[in-house]
Amino acid sequence: MIEASAPGKLYIAGEYAVVEPGHPAILVAVDQFITVSLEKSEHVGSITSFQYGNLPVLWKRENDRLVLDKRENPFHYILAAIRLTEEYAKEQGKELSFYHLTVNSELDSSQGKKYGLGSSAAVTVATVQALCRFYGITDNKNVVFKLAALAHLSVKSNGSCGDVAASVYGGWLAFTTFDRDWVSEQQEQKNVKELIEMEWPHLSFTPLTPPKDLRLVIGWTGSPASTSHLVDEVTTKRRQDAMAYETFLEESRRCVNTMIQAFQEGNVEEIQHQIRNNRQLLLKMSQDTSVTIETPALSRLCKMAEEFNGAAKSSGAGGGDCGIVIFNRKEGLLSLITDWEKEGITNLPLHVYKKTDA
Incomplete structure (x- = not known):
């Protein structure tokens, strides 16, 4: 069993402007988490989330591509994270496998209401981290952020990925986002591994230490x-x-x-x-x-x-x-x-x- 947890986030300052490359925001990671568990399986895999009534979504493989048995599903971010991370693993010679993936979230209220703590970012980050460990590939913060950011952009392209950064880096963080147009252009020419190894224009992470009286x-x-x-x-x-x-x-x-x-x-x-x-x-x-x-x-x-x-x-x-x-x-x-x-x-x-x- 492999487990990975990612914290939720809150913006402190810089909202809306942060969606523009190079414009700073300050965020914090908070001590409520989404945990993703992976357990190796044979022939068939599943995705279970306690947020969606514990009903597993079953999937199979067709030519190494993950294919869902259900036509509609609430797991867009998880699926995007799986697709990008497995593509990255294949480029490093890893053989794709089956597993049962379980998601457990503390980022919503007991009645299922969202607190606005960045659950989609946290579940993306935790899924990437768990899969990196499952396939035995590096899960350093830079790699995890870029894989999670690419997964996020494939689902919803209007965010800054500041919530992803907070989930990856933790603590108090100053952040500026990358040039999304540049990343999109590079995706057409480079594989995932090459893109992750490149410097992304305007992207920056600066850990901050809060004053003791704050x-x-x-x-x-x-x-x-x-x-x-x-x-x-x-x-x-x-x-x-x-x-x-x-x-x-x-x-x-x-x-x-x-x-x-x-x-x-x-x-x-x-x-x-x-x-x-x-x-x-x-x-x-x-x-x-x-x-x-x-x-x-x-x-x-x-x-x-x-x-x-x-x-x-x-x-x-x-x-x-x-x-x-x-x-x-x-x-x-x-x-x-x-x-x-x-x-x-x-x-x-x-x-x-x-x-x-x-």
């Missing part, structure tokens, strides 16, 4: 949102005012880079200042595009946090899901959480997950 608090509004749909909306609307979008990108870049410097200097007050700045940038972009990023519930979450001297904003695409608060000390948190509960906002007792492996 405290991250997470609130969930109970309204799951679709990241891909929201990004699609913004992409469509931004074409109507290209100048406003370019201004947003430049101001977001300046804001997040200043925040990264504040992390490096251990300056919590400056981090808080830039969190508030980033919130205003997102609100302005929301106004310009008529896309709701900060819902009324997220606005209440932020307003209440500010009353307790926390710097708050929506996390990720917005439209519901989570808000984050940065505090400079630990006082007042219980009062905030109590007030949140009265408003139907749930404090998620998550901690930043820092990977200890190389």
Whole structure:
């Protein structure tokens, strides 16, 4: 039995701008995980997910290609991860095999509601890691990220893959995405192994160390949102005012880079200042595009946090899901959480997950 786990994520700053190559965002990995288990089998394999009623999807092989027995299935990310990783394994002379793959997720509520913690990225990363170990090929972070990113792009091409990066690298992370057009062009000319060994333009990962007095608090509004749909909306609307979008990108870049410097200097007050700045940038972009990023519930979450001297904003695409608060000390948190509960906002007792492996 082979197991691999990948953590969920939350965006701290830089949302929407991060989908453009070279524009930074800050994310954290959180200590809730998706675990993928692989067990070798003969003649037939299966995929089982506890998120989908434990019903296995059976598959067979036709000319080394994985073929599902069911026409419709909810496992797009898993299947994309399998396809890319097995292609990579074959290029290294590995013989493809059968296995039972089981997925277990902590990233959703007990009622099956999504918290917005990046479950599709985490399941992709965990699947890639498990298969690399199963086939005895390297699963260093750079390889896992690029395989998971290629799998993600084949399913949903409008994201930055920042959630994939957080799941791979863990901890606090500054990230800039790659040039997707360049990767697509290279895919037509290179095999998977060659593409993974290349430098991808604009792609960067910078681990950050939070100041010792910094405290991250997470609130969930109970309204799951679709990241891909929201990004699609913004992409469509931004074409109507290209100048406003370019201004947003430049101001977001300046804001997040200043925040990264504040992390490096251990300056919590400056981090808080830039969190508030980033919130205003997102609100302005929301106004310009008529896309709701900060819902009324997220606005209440932020307003209440500010009353307790926390710097708050929506996390990720917005439209519901989570808000984050940065505090400079630990006082007042219980009062905030109590007030949140009265408003139907749930404090998620998550901690930043820092990977200890190389």
